[in-house]
Amino acid sequence: MLAQLKALLAKIDAPYADLRHERVEECTVAAASRSITGVSSNVTEGYVLRVLKDGGFASIAVSSASELEHAAQLAAAHARLLGRARQTTLAATPVVRESVRRALAEDPRAVDLEEKLALVRHYAGVALAAPRVVATSLSYQDVRRTKTFASTEGSEVEEELVTTSLRGAITAREGGLVQSVRCSIGGGAGFAPLRGRDAVFAERARLAGDLLDAEPVASGAYDVVLDPVLAGVFTHEAFGHSSEADIAEASPTQLAAMRIGAELGTEVLSITDDATRRDVLGHYRYDDEGVPVRRVELMRQGVLTGRLHSRQTSARLGEPLTGHAVAEDYRFAPLVRMGAIFIEPGTASLDELLARLGDGLYLVSAKGGQTAGAEFTFGGQWGFRVRGGRLAGLVRDFNISGNMYRTLRSVEAVGADLFFDEIGACGKGAQANIRSTIGAPPVLVRGLVVGGT
Amino acid sequence: MLDRVIELASAAADDWELFLEERAATDVAFRAGELRTIDAVRLSGVALRLARGGRMGGSYARELRSPETLVEGARRALAAGAETPTGFAGRASYQVGRVAGRPAGGEELVAAGEEALQRLRDATPGADLVAYVSSRHRTVRVLTRGGVDERLALARADLVAGYAFPGGSTGVYQALATDGAAPRLDAATAGLLARLHAAAGRTVPAPTGLGPVLFLPRALKAFAWRLAVGTCGRTVVRRESPLAGRVGALVASRAFSLADDPHGGLDARVFDDEGTPTARTPLVEDGTLRGFYYDRFWAAQAGQASTGHGYRDELGYGAGDAVAHAVAPVPQHLAIAPGRRTLEELVRAMGRGVVLVDAIGAHSGNIPNGDFAVGMAPAFVVEGGEIVGRVRDGMVAGNVYDLLPRVVEAGNVVEATRFGRFPALLVDGVRVTG
Secondary structure (H helix, E strand, O other): OHHHHHHHHHOOOOOEEEEEEEEEEEEEEEEEOOEEEEEEEEEEEEEEEEEEEOOEEEEEEEOOHHHHHHHHHHHHHHHHHHHHHOOOOOOOOOOOEEEEOOOOOOOHHHOOHHHHHHHHHHHHHHHHOOOOEEEEEEEEEEEEEEEEEEEOOOOEEEEEEEEEEEEEEEEEEEOOEEEEEEEEEEEOOOOHHHOOOHHHHHHHHHHHHHHOOOEEOOOEEEEEEEOHHHHHHHHHHHHHHHHEHHHHHHOHHHHHHOOOOOEOOOOOOOEEEOOOOOOOOOOOOEOOOOOEOOOEEEEEOOEEOOOEOOHHHHHHHOOOOOOOEEOOOOOOOOEEOOOEEEEOOOOEOHHHHHHHHOOEEEEEEEEEEEEEOOEEEEEEEEEEEEEOOEEEEEEEOOEEEEEHHHHHOOEEEEEOOOEEOOOOOOEEOOEEOOOOEEEEOOEEEEEEEEEOO | OHHHHHHHHHHHOOEEEEEEEEEEEEEEEEEOOEEEEEEEEEEEEEEEEEEEOOEEEEEEEOOOOOHHHHHHHHHHHHHHOEEOOOOOOEOOOOOOOOOOOOOOOHHHHHHHHHHHHHHHHHHOOOOEEEEEEEEEEEEEEEEEOOEOEEEEEEEEEEEEEEEEOOOOOOEEEEEEEEOOOOOOOOHHHHHHHHHHHHHHOOEOOOOOEEEEEEEOHHHHHHHHHHHHHHOEHHHHHOOOOOOOOOOOOEOOOOOOOEEEOOOOOOOOOOEOOOOOEOOOEEEEEOOEEOOOEOOHHHHHHHOOOOOOOEEOOOOOOOOOOHHHOOOEEOOOOEEEOOOOEOHHHHHHHHOOEEEEOOEEOOOOOOOOOOEEEEEEOOEEEEEOOEEEEEEOOOEEEEEHHHHHHHEEEEEOOOEEEOOEEEOOEEEEEEEEEO
């Protein structure tokens, strides 16, 4: 494959070009309760070409090798249009030649499709055994991306990423009230982490039923403790996206507010993105520009210390290259993406955080989130009232919302127990990133807007 | 190559369905008032589903270089066996799909974006300007062993342009679409956006509590997402929908009508991705629940015929990479019926309340139950029938099933949003939190 990519690059008349080929092997199973509603087994491939010419940098994705030469002409034409608006340069990066493959805890390719179906049916059965659970929607997916990257600078990188997941929703109903709890297991280690997880599905199913008796949260401002998943989603959605240099650079006022050295958070808050950690899903060695990823301290004791970059944004802002230009797959050019963003742990136990909270809410687990600039909104799955530092009853149906800058200054305490989510999910533009993962300990935030019904 | 796939599929299974798609797109982005990126895509694909003995399996490929690999993938999936109570569509009637216009090229898209930015710059010098201009061309073909062979070509160009508020991407934008040529932002629309941008410069406290909220078309995704789940044959069959068993009941005020109307608008379809002919499907008419929508699988589970809603997409992400998606019931063409009064008349009529321009977090929360609590992106406060400023840090919350009876009226202009063709909708008794 490398030889084919290099041969095509050799024909391109441009100061810089790179070409990425991906082969994607995927197996999916979808189930509605115990009924299997879809099984799919696919092998697909495609190419993404980027051309820097006349000061512009354009991309094109094609599924057919026969279109590559025409694609190169179109990308060059688009680069010329871009070059009329502003000149792009790319930050220097060492020429690398490496092939990266990781040992797996059970290769999903070696597991029979029938066994994957049986596992989905089994977990559906575990959930459906809980009182008042009426339905489950579970889906299994394993994806193997084999990426081959070559650039006119001479870099040649092959990297294989395997991701597994078994995720879905468990629904309980009584009369007109419906409660749905999401659950997800998996990661980047292989198939083994999907086995023997009955307790996860049983616990979530019990919660779905219990939520039918829980109180809704009245809308208002609350002091809250966010559990590690919700704190991680907050970190990702409210702060992380603003740390992606392509987003920061898109708004002059946001870039000014997010200047390196700005005091944005409280002293207890330190935030890092570390995709070099081999123990988390977000791990990778090289991004989709052939740049080795590195650990980036984004915030240290409330002060902004770094940003995530592509070669283009690194050159434009004059900040160090970080290796965070990542594409969903061969259908897309890379964007600046978080790998594994997390809040560095503090010292407090959960009980100490709740005692310090006094009266408020302990909000648990996540149900999707979205940002629009500095504004964010995301959902939690369930929570508890807290009275006098003690849990005092289950609550349901809430989203939390706020402004990033004000919320970062409202984080009062950070717990000691750092937890990384097994599953990743991040949407940016039209692209998903199933490996971008989150981590955090529980955190205490004052005066968060909670929207209930 | 296609003939070879058909030959192999016919040998491997009793029934088969082929879905072929070719997509070409160009996306141009202007940020901070200048051209930043041009990304292009040329993707094709073919998806195969096989059925035999009440089982079904699927596979897809980008190119038909190896029919054997594609059919073997589907055969493996078939052997493992998804359950199917029905086979694939039989021959209905050949219909002529929409003939696509000419898709705009990169230069035309860049020119349209530059023109839009200049109009916005003229209306408000020095503001932070954003524009996205794109063109899409798509061909779809569905074949089945039963004789379906339907084709269509779709073209569309979109322009979204407006003012970003200081500090981020929230702002006021106008979305325009055509069936080919790059849309142009006119000076009058730029002027309207400029007035909203000016009003946004004044921050006012949210009128907290229960009151009227005017949901502009893009903010109605908070309603659409929940109603799409509630009227879906899948959730009805599985008893997850609060609307199950309520056909004929009054579920909304008489000012509210919702249908899936595949024959209007830019992405009109005469057959779905399973080759089933499409038709207008009334969901709520003058407040009364009329029915649900189905693909072939869930229609068979419900003992009904498919309503032509088997699509390889998700709601709000239409015309995506369809071959990579499984078929599911999707209301790709939701339409809320317009009313009689203009937006300005509705603002005057509401007296004191909130205009929600767009919502963030609409996909979060207890969607099956109808609950929503969305961030404002952005929202304006109305007092004495006039917009007096912008709300910061507020949320709009409620339950769609509780709020449908409190729909006051719909505006008279329909906008094509990602989630459907919606007018503005004035709803009373909505909770605003600040």
